Amino acid sequence: MQVTRRVFTSGLAIGLAAPAVLRGASAQGGTIKIGQVVPITGPAAEAGKYAMAGAKLALEKVNKAGGVLGKQLEIVTEDDQTTNPGAVLAFSKLATNADISAFIGSIRSTQMHAMAPDILKNAKPTMFGGTDPTLTKLGNPWLFRCRPNDGYSGRVIATFGLDELKLKKWGIVHSTDAFGTNGAKALAEALEKAGVKPAIIQGYSNQSQDFTPVVLALKQAGIDVLGSYFTFENDLGIFARQLRQLGVTAPWVGSPSIVNVTALKLAGPALYNTYGVADYAEDSSPEAKAYADAYRAVMKVDPDNQSSWCYDAVSLLATAINKAGKTDPQAVREAMLSIKGYKGAEGEYNFDQNGDGLHGYNIVQNKSGKIAFAKHIEFKD
Amino acid sequence: MTSITDAPPAVRRTAPFGLLGYVVLAAVVVYYAATHPFDGYITNILMQAATYSVAVMGLTVVLGLCGQINLAQAAFFGLGAYAVGLGTVDYGLNFWLCVGLGLVLVVAAGAFLGTSTLRLGGHYLAMVTISFQQIVTLVMVNWIPMTHGPDGVSRIPRPGLFTSAQGYLAFCVTVLAVVGYMVWRLPASPLGRAMRAVRDNELAASVAGIDVQRTKVTAFAICASLGGLGGALFAGGFAYVSPDQFSFAESIVFLTMVLLGGVASPIGAVVGTGLLILIPEWLRFLKSVPGLYLAIYGLAVILIVLFMPDGIWGWFSQWTRRFGRAAVAAVPADAAALELRGSVGHNNEVLRVEGLAKHFGGLKAVDGVSFTVKRGSVHALIGPNGSGKTTTLNVLSGIYTPTAGKMVLDGTDVSNLPPHRRTIAGLGRTFQNIRLFRSMTAVENVIIGAEHPGNPVGKAHHALDARARAALAFVGLGDRADEMVTSFSYGHQRLIEIARALAGNPTLLLLDEPAAGLNSTEKVELTGLLKRIAAKGLTILIIDHDMTLVSDVAEHITVLNFGRRIADGDPVSVLNHPDVVTAYLGSEPDAPH
Amino acid sequence: MDLVLQLLFTGIGIGSVYALVALGFVLIFRATNVVNFAQGEFSMVAAFLMVIFAVDLEWPYWLSFLLALAGMALYGVIFNLGVYYPLRHRTYLPVIISTIGASILVANTMLALYGPQPQVLSPVFETPGFNVGPVYLDSQYLLIIVVTMVLVAFQYWFFEHTLLGKKLQATSQDKEMASLLGIPVATMIMITFVYSAVLGGLAGILVAPILFVSIQMGGTIALKAFAATIIGGFGDVAGAIIGGLALGVIETFGAAYISVPYKDGFAFLVLVLFLVFRPQGLFGERVAEKA
Known part of the structure; x- marks a missing residue:
């Protein structure tokens, strides 16, 4: 017993010292580095895996084409543990590495809010995927969004439902986290602008085990079309099944999670014939198709928006740095803003002064488990 | 016995020397924090460690001294943080005023919880604090007009004197030093003795004339106020607060911190907090396999509970005490000096x-x-x-x-x-x-x-x-x-x-x-x-x-x-x-x- | 009325899940006086075992089911030896912490081994459900309700009418007295952990087709089950069942008639109100410690 205790404690001491030794080994010049904050643990770890794969595909493409400024590109990742403090620590850890020229942030808006002060202080271009519209209105010049923001997704859902489906009695279901709340708000505003008041707006908190009360409320409101903002696929799966079981058959236009790979697998037939807004849709452009083929070859699953924006982010950074001719942050920023009509996997990038690169969405439909491109809706403002 | 420590160190009567030494040490640490050029990553870690430590010391009081469990420390931490965040950003109030308001809020919440449920103790207290924690989180998320909901509150300003990260860090360390001193001296005070008596034996404490209920509520309120103070400092340090930072999982982290470091001393709180913030950082090199480093963290928690029952600091101080422990000479006392209430009284009964x-x-x-x-x-x-x-x-x-x-x-x-x-x-x-x-x-x-x-x-x-x-x-x-x-x-x-x-x-x-x-x-x-x-x-x-x-x-x-x-x-x-x-x-x- | 019936069915279904997990909680609490914070992971591990056997290896459902439960029994043994037994002479706090450590360890080991993606486990019956009048009955929930009722009956019979059950009861009431009577206390506690792990596992397997199989599936259920045990009166088997069912129903109706986002809060609010205003309503007159 005594021996075990001593062995244990000395082992602990060695364990605590080792990382410091290891850390010294990796600092090497000769490459241009991009830091990526990504969930490797926690609830979003799955999405993190896709994000890293997307970034890596772009990395390989860029390096095969000769790299950046004649050097090879390298991605350094840090785990954000799917928490806000984790994201702040991960980013500030990357930020201490002066060799890193630019960053890829998070797809989660609250994490971007948490990191924003550090990003501003660090003053290097940071690409991100969080779709909360306010993020690009913080007055932070270093934020560049590689996905269309929720202001657009709400408008696209509303436009599609009103103009294409010609339905007016709306129900909206949303997660009460930042993403869901803001998305639902944007959708409701877009509907009201068109003179339609939603029949019911219903929030739920993440990781609910049951949606019966929500579904019954929708049923009672007698909706003929449903708009939704779901954050986690398991919630979406449970909801979709209960919705159909309890006999609500109204057409459904959902936020991007409704067409992602995990949701399709979990919900199965319950999601057939639903529509989703998708920033990434395989058939929306030749670039998207090419990305899909490359991704499938490596990952053996269909690509979705968790990875495509990271792919574009790396490609855009490489383009901007090459265009600037140096890694000076201000020069890269200006180069990024001057990029016009760049065709990425997600769509056509035209960065505005706020840092929003995309200004429209695709509408896709789930046809018996296969995602089919339906329509692209682009806004000029 | 409700304490997990089998024998916390006896409090030594060395206050004047101890105070001097403490002040010198604290001054050196504060000076170092104020002047050493840290990079952003280290500053963030130190800021987190300092503010968390203040909250963890609250648990040293309630758990270590008074033997009561609190699984809602993150909620108190969050209330303090939101008071500062919402007060300064939405209402334009002075930072210090917000800190004060936050403290009033958490002490009221802590005292209410304590008054209503501390008599139940043990697992009931655990459950009530969990419930409180869950309700606070839900309100933070859902009462959007007041709390901004899940978006959280961003761009929280720091007080005028300490706008730089470094200055603010030095300020947090100073607060930590002061709180640490008070927690260190508390066991030897009448209140601290009463808490220890309640922890060791409630029944005996009550017949020894201690108001058990009030003592527990006081301990709980102190714990809550330190949680709120830590949270208020945290809000200023990171400039952004959101509900998921103050979840039940964080309360568990706080509890693990205090137990890991050792409940018997505020040093244990600092050690535990530091380690639990640093260990996951050090283990980042294991990140290629998702979950691996958190799994190791979980294993480490079990091993420490098994092999270091008094926490790391308790284990360490036991070692040091083995050497150089001087026998304390008893002050001679006179048995005859004991006066007892004799046979004088109003009547014969x-x-x-x-x-x-x-x-x-x-x-x-x-x-x-x-x-x-x-x-x-x-x-x-x-x-x-x-x-x-x-x-x-x-x-x-x-x-x-x-x-x-x-x-x-x-x-x-x-x-x-x-x-x-x-x-x-x-x-x-x-x-x-x-x-x-x-x-x-x-x-x-x-x-x-x-x-x-x-x-x-x-x-x-x-x-x-x-x-x-x-x-x-x-x-x-x-x-x-x-x-x-x-x-x-x-x-x-x-x-x-x-x-x-x-x-x-x-x-x-x-x-x-x-x-x-x-x-x-x-x-x-x-x-x-x-x-x-x-x-x-x-x-x-x-x-x-x-x-x-x-x-x-x-x-x-x-x-x-x-x-x-x-x-x-x-x-x-x-x-x-x-x-x-x-x-x-x-x-x-x-x-x- | 249709609405009420539908909500009632759902509430009882969800409540049965809470009750099953709560039962495991209570058994361990009664035997060892500690709250097992890794109870939810029992359910999670069992559900993953099912996925490994029935989905990945494509073994027959019933065989996978039996193997998964056997696996849980083994897991209960390991859990007892690793997490509880070495700390049995200490107070309840170190044990709580060690179970928290175990919860983190197990969840993340599962993550390391199996990845973060939620898995699908098909339900026991081909038919997903059917309508009785205006009420839709999900067959998996029906199964859960039936299993819970059968288990309650089994539990009653086991503890009141078998020697082993009586020995277990004696152990949970007074360990010293039980060991004086020649009951092997350590073995009894081991059996309790095994039984509790199997129960938790059963709940996990039953609920997996509804909630999907993920690392965090156990955590939320366990927290609710914990609340259920308190509502029902800590340490009382019948109370855990009633508490679980009550919680499911309160939650569902609260969500339908008051607020969906605050759904998770109702359980805890009811709990706090109970404890604050009517603690004696839960466990009768509080008997003071014997002086």
């Missing part, structure tokens, strides 16, 4: 019991008992097993509420008072199965007995200390006053318990089977002690099986059987009373079981 009854459901444990204890007498209450003696004593000392009847102590009706109020009114008691505060020295135990309102000794520490040492000298243990109570033999522990009751200066001393478990030599010593107490004029009510002891010391005997009084009078006539003989015949022998 110290205690009058009228029609006392205590029923447990259908069982009438005590059923209409009346008797009177005369001033200056040694009165014995005897009876066969199950006759209701101990129940009577528990009703007398306020541990049970009587079903019916009245008790008048020295002219005051105490029938409805809680135990600690009866102690203040002049009651002292010992327990059949000894109840000492096991983490403390003999003299600390006795000081707690002396330290209650109504004791003419007063509140000054030296007076309390002198009285405690005199009481110990009186029972014959004056030279061992500074030893831990656990190092005493069973018989001597009983004497310490008697000394604790005597130090409180009671009008009436209740002794519950004092001879139980003693050998014959110890019994002789006990008899001598009781005679010496009686000689000082203090009134004694004794319960015992031991007829030799009873007939040796008692001047008056009351006999109970089946919850009723069957005889009352002087020893000779009572012991020959036919009902008494019948009650004892055929029943168990009189020897202690």
Whole structure:
């Protein structure tokens, strides 16, 4: 017993010292580095895996084409543990590495809010995927969004439902986290602008085990079309099944999670014939198709928006740095803003002064488990 | 015992030197924090560690000192953080004012939770704090007009003096140093002693005159306020707060931090906090396999609980104590100096019991008992097993509420008072199965007995200390006053318990089977002690099986059987009373079981 | 009325899940006086075992089911030896912390081994459900309700009418007395852990087709089950069942008639109100510690 205790404690001491030794080994010049904050643990770890794969595909493409400024590109990742403090620590850890020229942030808006002060202080271009519209209105010049923001997704859902489906009695279901709340708000505003008041707006908190009360409320409101903002696929799966079981058959236009790979697998037939807004849709452009083929070859699953924006982010950074001719942050920023009509996997990038690169969405439909491109809706403002 | 520490270090009386050393050390650390050029990553880690440590020290108080669990520290932390975030950003209030408002808010919340549920203790408290935690999180997420919901509050300003990250960090470290000092000194203060007494033995604490409920609520409120303070500092440090930073999982992290570092000392809180923030950072190199480093973290938690029961700091300080532990010379005390309340009083009756009854459901444990204890007498209450003696004593000392009847102590009706109020009114008691505060020295135990309102000794520490040492000298243990109570033999522990009751200066001393478990030599010593107490004029009510002891010391005997009084009078006539003989015949022998 | 019936069915279904997990909680609490914070992971591990056997290896459902339960029994043994047994002479706090450590360890080991993606486990019956009048009955929930009722009956019979059950009861009431009577206390506690792990596992397997199989599936259920045990009166088997069912129903109706986002809060609010205003309503007159 005594021996075990001593062995244990000395082992602990060695364990605590080792990382410091290891850390010294990796600092090497000769490459241009991009830091990526990504969930490797926690609830979003799955999405993190896709994000890293997307970034890596772009990395390989860029390096095969000769790299950046004649050097090879390298991605350094840090785990954000799917928490806000984790994201702040991960980013500030990357930020201490002066060799890193630019960053890829998070797809989660609250994490971007948490990191924003550090990003501003660090003053290097940071690409991100969080779709909360306010993020690009913080007055932070270093934020560049590689996905269309929720202001657009709400408008696209509303436009599609009103103009294409010609339905007016709306129900909206949303997660009460930042993403869901803001998305639902944007959708409701877009509907009201068109003179339609939603029949019911219903929030739920993440990781609910049951949606019966929500579904019954929708049923009672007698909706003929449903708009939704779901954050986690398991919630979406449970909801979709209960919705159909309890006999609500109204057409459904959902936020991007409704067409992602995990949701399709979990919900199965319950999601057939639903529509989703998708920033990434395989058939929306030749670039998207090419990305899909490359991704499938490596990952053996269909690509979705968790990875495509990271792919574009790396490609855009490489383009901007090459265009600037140096890694000076201000020069890269200006180069990024001057990029016009760049065709990425997600769509056509035209960065505005706020840092929003995309200004429209695709509408896709789930046809018996296969995602089919339906329509692209682009806004000029 | 509700503490997890088997023997927290005795508090050393080295305040002046300790204070000086502490101030110098703290000043060096603050200076270092203020001037050393850290990069952003290190600054963030240190900021997190400093603000979390303040909150974790709250748990040192509530868990380490008072033995109560709190699984909502992240909620208190969050309330403090939101007070600063919303106050400065939405209402444009001054930073310091917001900190103050936050503290008021968390103390109110903590006191409310404490007042309503602390009497339940243990797992109920755990559950109520979890519930509070969940509700706070839900409100933060869903009350969007007030809290901004899940978006959180961003761009929280820092106070004017400390706008730079480095300056603010130095400020946080300073706050931590001050809080740390207070938490370090707390155990030696009357409040801290009361908390430790409550932790070690609630029942004994209450009959020693401690308001157990108020002590617990105070500890809980202190814990909540430190949580709120840490949160307020955190908000300024990171400029952004959102509900997921203050979730139940974070409360668990706080709890793990304090247990990992060690609950006995604020240093343990800092060590635990530092490690739990750093370990996941150090283990980042394991990130290629998702989940691996958190799995190792979980394993480390188990191993530390198994191999370092007092936490890392407790383990470390045990090691250091093994070397260079100087024996503390006991201050010689004079047994004769112990003054006890003698036979002066308003009237001849110290205690009058009228029609006392205590029923447990259908069982009438005590059923209409009346008797009177005369001033200056040694009165014995005897009876066969199950006759209701101990129940009577528990009703007398306020541990049970009587079903019916009245008790008048020295002219005051105490029938409805809680135990600690009866102690203040002049009651002292010992327990059949000894109840000492096991983490403390003999003299600390006795000081707690002396330290209650109504004791003419007063509140000054030296007076309390002198009285405690005199009481110990009186029972014959004056030279061992500074030893831990656990190092005493069973018989001597009983004497310490008697000394604790005597130090409180009671009008009436209740002794519950004092001879139980003693050998014959110890019994002789006990008899001598009781005679010496009686000689000082203090009134004694004794319960015992031991007829030799009873007939040796008692001047008056009351006999109970089946919850009723069957005889009352002087020893000779009572012991020959036919009902008494019948009650004892055929029943168990009189020897202690 | 249709609405009420539908909500009632759902509430009882969800409540049965809470009740099953709560039962495991209570058994361990009664035997060892500690709250097992890794109870939810029992359910999670069992569900993953099902996925490994029935989905990945494509073994028959019933065989996978039996193997998964056997695996849980083994897991209960390991859990007892590793997490509880070495700490059995300490107070409840270190044990709580060690179970928290175990919860983190197990969840993340599962993550390391199996990845973060939620898995699908098909339900026991082909038919997902059917309508009785206006009420839709999900067959998996029906199964859960039936299993819970059967288990309650089994539990009653086991503890009241078998020697082993009586020994277990004696152990949970007074360990010292039980060991004086020659009951092997350590073995009894081991059996309790095994039984509790199997129960938790059963709940996990039953609920997996509804909630999917993920690392965090156990955590939320366990927290609710914990609340259920308190509502029902800590340490009382019948109370755990009633508490679980009550919680499911309160939650569902609260969500339908008051607020969906605050759904998770109702359980805790009811709990706090109970504890604050009517603690005696839960466990009768509080008997003071014997002096």
